[in-house]
Amino acid sequence: MSDSWAKKKNANTTSMSRDIKIKKGLNIHLKGEAEKTLSKAPRAQVFALRPENFHLVTPKLTVKEGAKIKAGEVLFYDKNQESVQFVSPVSGTLKTIERGPKRVITQLVIEADAKDEFLAHKTLDVEKADGETIKAHLLASGCWPFIMQRPYHIIARVNKTPKAIFVSGYTTAPLAADLDFTLIGKEEELQTAITALSKLTSGAVHISVGRDSNSPLRAIKDCVVHNVSGPHPAGNVGVQIAQIDPVNKGEVVWTVAAQDLVVIGELLRTGKFNAERVVALSGSCLNAPQYYTTKIGSAVAPVIQEAQLAQTHSRVVSGDVLTGGTITHQGYLGFYDNTICVIPEGDDYEFFGWNKPVFDKVSTSRALTFSWLQPKKKYDLTTNTNGEHRAFVVTGNYEEVFPMDIYPLQTLKACMVKDLDQMEALGMYELAPEDFALTEFVCVSKQPHQRIIREGLDVMYNEIG
Amino acid sequence: MALKETLHNLKEKYKGQKMAPAFNAIHTFLYAPNETTHGGTHIKGADDLKRTMNTVIMALVPCLVFGMFNAGYQHYMAIGQGVAAGGDFFSTAFWNWDNLIFGAWKVLPLVAVSYIVGLTVEFIFAVIKGHEVEEGYLVTGMLVPLIVPVDIPLWMLSVAVIFGVVIGKEVFGGTGMNILNPALTIRAFLFFAYPTWMSGDKVWVAGAQERASQIAAGMELDSISGETILGSLAQNKAAGYDLWDMFLGFIPGSVGETSTILILIGGLFLVFTKIGSWRIMLSAVLGALVMGMMFNGVVDAGWIDSSSKFYRLMSTPFWVHLIIGGLAFGIVYMATDPVTASQTNRGKWIYGFLIGFISVLIRVFNPAYPEGVFLAILLMNVFAPTIDHYVIQANVKRRMNRLKVKNA
Numbered sequence: 001m002s003d004s005w006a007k008k009k010n011a012n013t014t015s016m017s018r019d020i021k022i023k024k025g026l027n028i029h030l031k032g033e034a035e036k037t038l039s040k041a042p043r044a045q046v047f048a049l050r051p052e053n054f055h056l057v058t059p060k061l062t063v064k065e066g067a068k069i070k071a072g073e074v075l076f077y078d079k080n081q082e083s084v085q086f087v088s089p090v091s092g093t094l095k096t097i098e099r100g101p102k103r104v105i106t107q108l109v110i111e112a113d114a115k116d117e118f119l120a121h122k123t124l125d126v127e128k129a130d131g132e133t134i135k136a137h138l139l140a141s142g143c144w145p146f147i148m149q150r151p152y153h154i155i156a157r158v159n160k161t162p163k164a165i166f167v168s169g170y171t172t173a174p175l176a177a178d179l180d181f182t183l184i185g186k187e188e189e190l191q192t193a194i195t196a197l198s199k200l201t202s203g204a205v206h207i208s209v210g211r212d213s214n215s216p217l218r219a220i221k222d223c224v225v226h227n228v229s230g231p232h233p234a235g236n237v238g239v240q241i242a243q244i245d246p247v248n249k250g251e252v253v254w255t256v257a258a259q260d261l262v263v264i265g266e267l268l269r270t271g272k273f274n275a276e277r278v279v280a281l282s283g284s285c286l287n288a289p290q291y292y293t294t295k296i297g298s299a300v301a302p303v304i305q306e307a308q309l310a311q312t313h314s315r316v317v318s319g320d321v322l323t324g325g326t327i328t329h330q331g332y333l334g335f336y337d338n339t340i341c342v343i344p345e346g347d348d349y350e351f352f353g354w355n356k357p358v359f360d361k362v363s364t365s366r367a368l369t370f371s372w373l374q375p376k377k378k379y380d381l382t383t384n385t386n387g388e389h390r391a392f393v394v395t396g397n398y399e400e401v402f403p404m405d406i407y408p409l410q411t412l413k414a415c416m417v418k419d420l421d422q423m424e425a426l427g428m429y430e431l432a433p434e435d436f437a438l439t440e441f442v443c444v445s446k447q448p449h450q451r452i453i454r455e456g457l458d459v460m461y462n463e464i465g
Numbered sequence: 466m467a468l469k470e471t472l473h474n475l476k477e478k479y480k481g482q483k484m485a486p487a488f489n490a491i492h493t494f495l496y497a498p499n500e501t502t503h504g505g506t507h508i509k510g511a512d513d514l515k516r517t518m519n520t521v522i523m524a525l526v527p528c529l530v531f532g533m534f535n536a537g538y539q540h541y542m543a544i545g546q547g548v549a550a551g552g553d554f555f556s557t558a559f560w561n562w563d564n565l566i567f568g569a570w571k572v573l574p575l576v577a578v579s580y581i582v583g584l585t586v587e588f589i590f591a592v593i594k595g596h597e598v599e600e601g602y603l604v605t606g607m608l609v610p611l612i613v614p615v616d617i618p619l620w621m622l623s624v625a626v627i628f629g630v631v632i633g634k635e636v637f638g639g640t641g642m643n644i645l646n647p648a649l650t651i652r653a654f655l656f657f658a659y660p661t662w663m664s665g666d667k668v669w670v671a672g673a674q675e676r677a678s679q680i681a682a683g684m685e686l687d688s689i690s691g692e693t694i695l696g697s698l699a700q701n702k703a704a705g706y707d708l709w710d711m712f713l714g715f716i717p718g719s720v721g722e723t724s725t726i727l728i729l730i731g732g733l734f735l736v737f738t739k740i741g742s743w744r745i746m747l748s749a750v751l752g753a754l755v756m757g758m759m760f761n762g763v764v765d766a767g768w769i770d771s772s773s774k775f776y777r778l779m780s781t782p783f784w785v786h787l788i789i790g791g792l793a794f795g796i797v798y799m800a801t802d803p804v805t806a807s808q809t810n811r812g813k814w815i816y817g818f819l820i821g822f823i824s825v826l827i828r829v830f831n832p833a834y835p836e837g838v839f840l841a842i843l844l845m846n847v848f849a850p851t852i853d854h855y856v857i858q859a860n861v862k863r864r865m866n867r868l869k870v871k872n873a
Contacts, residue, residue, distance in 0.1 A: 028508070030508075174508075246867065248864070248867060248868040248871065249868060250868075315501075315507060317507050321506065321507045321508050322506045322507070322508070323506070324507065326503065326507070341507070343507060343508065345501060346499075346501055347499045347500075347501050348499050349469050349472075349473065349496035349497060349498065349499050350496060350497040351469070351495065351496055351497075352495065352496075352497075353496065353497020354493070354494075354497055354513060354515035354516050354519065355515070355516065355519045358511045361510070361511035362508075362510055362511060363510050363511040363512050364510065364512075364739070365512050365517075365520075365738055365739045365740060366737055366738045366739055367512060367516050367517060367519075367520040367738045367739070367740055368516070368520070368738075369511045369512065369516075371511070381508040381509075382501075382508070383501040383502045383507050383508065384497075384499070384500065384501055384502075384509070385498070385500045385501060385502055385509050385513075386497065386509050386510065386511050386512070386513055387497065387498075387509075387512070387513020387514065387515065387516070388493060388498055388500065388513065388514075388597060389597075390513075390514045390597075390599055390600075390640070390641065391599065391638075391639065391640060391641030391642060392641055393514055393517070393601070393640060393641045393803055393804055394514075394517060394740075394803050395742075395803040395806070395808040395809075396742060396803070396808075396810060396813070397739070399810060405860065405863070405864075406860075407809060407857055407860060409808060410808070410809075410853075410857055425861040425864070426857070426860075426861065427864055437505070437506055440505050440506045440509075441506045441508065441509060441510050442510045442512070443509075443510070444510075444512045444513060444514055444516075444517050445514060445641070446509065446513065448504055448505045449505065450504075450505045450506070451504055451505055
């Protein structure tokens with residue numbers, strides 16, 4: 001094939017709507033899926049912003065303890081890119097700045113007012129505004145951290161223009177909030193945000209929706225809408241990028257989570273940084289799992305109580321059970337999360353757990369594990385590791401659940417030995433830790449895949465940048 | 466449950482101490498640990514390494530049981546007290562107490578020595594190096610008694626196991642780090658250290674060695690010929706067994722390798738449970754068939770005649786290679802060892818094919834030791850990383866080309 005023809009073909013495939021069918025993967029069906037009813041969560045009295053949600057950000061505080069703050073007011077900025085600011089999701093008083101070892105800020109705790117007082121930004125007509133104006137507006141208003149970039153899966157670097165922007169509107173992760181449901185009624189905000197984003201890239205904004213879904217994202221303009229189908233991780237934006245327009249060396253793409261588009265859209269339309277979002281409260285430890293409207297950084301205790309906690313010996317996860325972070329029952333909703341899962345802790349021994357037939361756990365093998373008999377059955381999985389950490393032994397099982405043209409085992413090993421050339425050659429620029437969540441789930445050797453990838457990306461970022 | 470708490474308290478007590486790995490190995494054998502996830506996925510799949518290894522052992526048990534009966538059967542046949550089973554798999558001439566008792570008496574010590582010596586080495590290394598006892602030896606320890614001749618002295622087996630575990634595995638860092646299949650390293654050590662034992666015609670049937678020394682001492686007895694089929698063929702003699710016997714396994718050979726039908730069932734079980742790689746098994750069978758066909762072709766073309774010392778093995782119908790010797794056993798249980806095999810799916814095709822191909826090649830051209838499969842697997846163990854390298858380079862190149870096309 002001649003190069004010019006190939007180039008043309010490439011150009012076509014990146015700007016046309018496509019049907020993306022994912023075959024490899026694994027749907028993990030868990031008990032405690034959120035029922036599709038929406039209630040307003042009781043307003044929490046305390047909120048917190050946790051800098052650990054923002055990878056590689058070194059926070060520089062702009063407020064002091066005891067300060068009165070409005071919703072949308074800057075709390076800190078990133079020392080490495082000073083124009084990137086992080087704002088308060090709520091109005092109130094900055095109660096404490098909690099620090100960990102080496103005086104690293106762990107969280108900023110805000111005592112909320114009864115009613116939010118918003119910092120007023122100007123509104124923007126995104127149809128007319130140019131890219132620079134929009135960018136400056138997003139930076140000034142604290143919306144920039146919603147934009148993530150690949151390579152490295154970090155907050156977008158301000159000085160780089162992405163070749164494309166990707167949004168996944170398709171949910172496949174276990175117990176995760178269904179975007180088809182949480183985005184209902186947000187069409188205007190979504191449209192505004194997408195139009196704004198479309199001016200920040202040299203290419204297109206790509207949105208993926210479930211093939212048979214009636215997602216509110218389907219009717220959005222100024223973007224390319226793709227239909228995705230298949231098992232998890234088909235809904236992961238990284239898998240979609242790999243299918244639509246993979247990241248090559250030297251290229252940058254941005255990703256924005258669909259629920260964050262709503263905040264961006266509302267800010268541009270009304271001038272208010274409204275941290276409100278629809279969150280799925282799910283997990284088998286809840287009697288009444290359902291959807292709630294709450295806010296970024298909100299303490300989760302009141303809303304968990306609302307959903308009727310059935311088992312106190314349980315783990316609260318901000319995010320889905322494959323990629324989310326552990327928070328305590330007194331914890332706070334993460335900046336990027338639209339799911340809170342409460343699942344049973346599994347810190348108990350199991351007699352002859354390694355050789356007796358297993359009917360109540362999920363497995364991709366059939367080694368006296370019987371989840372293959374009932375692919376639709378819902379499981380009540382605990383946090384038990386089901387075995388001990390070992391060296392890599394089994395091969396070929398990651399590939400079954402890893403739908404990218406990348407060798408997962410070899411990539412992990414390259415990261416572990418910090419072989420930069422090999423990492424680059426194997427395709428690390430395309431990857432985020434979440435892409436290795438399923439391989440981590442099925443890993444017989446119980447290796448921490450997501451951490452290995454995260455550390456690998458950090459090494460690359462520090463060395464190559 | 467009281468035992469559970471007692472063990473838990475002991476575990477806490479010994480945490481961080483030198484003997485902790487040894488205690489934990491026994492503890493986790495009884496109870497799957499109470500560890501919970503932290504940092505990554507909050508839930509985990511059901512499989513761990515113990516379960517994986519256990520599945521392989523389950524697939525090996527039929528071969529072991531058959532091996533015990535066969536040890537007795539071959540012995541009684543050789544001394545003229547047995548009745549030929551005559552191609553009937555369920556014949557009571559084979560499945561009877563006499564055969565089992567004699568065979569168990571011969572084979573179980575091999576199993577015991579293999580596990581006790583091997584696990585002792587593993588425990589010592591785990592305690593010295595302070596890591597957990599890993600499960601790799603559970604399978605190795607089962608494989609070893611199945612791939613040695615039944616009359617091997619136990620001290621010889623012990624020496625070989627120590628060599629195999631230390632040099633074959635622990636020096637590389639233990640389970641998952643080794644380059645060569647440990648069971649085959651043990652087999653190779655035996656073969657090259659004690660060649661007169663391992664390649665003669667006296668060790669394959671229990672009692673043959675003893676009988677030979679009795680004759681040498683002047684006793685008037687009929688000697689036992691305990692030659693394997695491959696041994697006979699390599700010496701240009703007829704196999705002496707019919708095809709059904711070979712397929713069902715009523716033939717002399719290493720303890721567990723003779724019954725192709727049980728190996729086939731074990732292989733299907735491994736493929737079904739997704740523990741063994743069907744790619745390796747299938748491609749190895751194809752490789753053996755292709756090489757066998759080539760040799761048959763040489764004979765058909767009249768390039769060699771029956772005076773050639775390779776004639777018998779070359780003219781053996783290509784598919785018969787699969788049911789004699791250790792080829793089937795090697796393909797199903799040894800070539801598929803994930804640590805030493807190719808680790809990419811495409812690489813597995815190449816790796817398996819070459820194992821089958823080279824096995825038959827060595828088998829035919831090495832009359833001194835016609836059992837080529839273990840040498841072929843060890844050779845391909847060494848080449849597996851090279852195969853993977855080129856498979857992965859193809860992927861890397863594809864990625865580079867993507868960039869080139871864009872920049873063109």
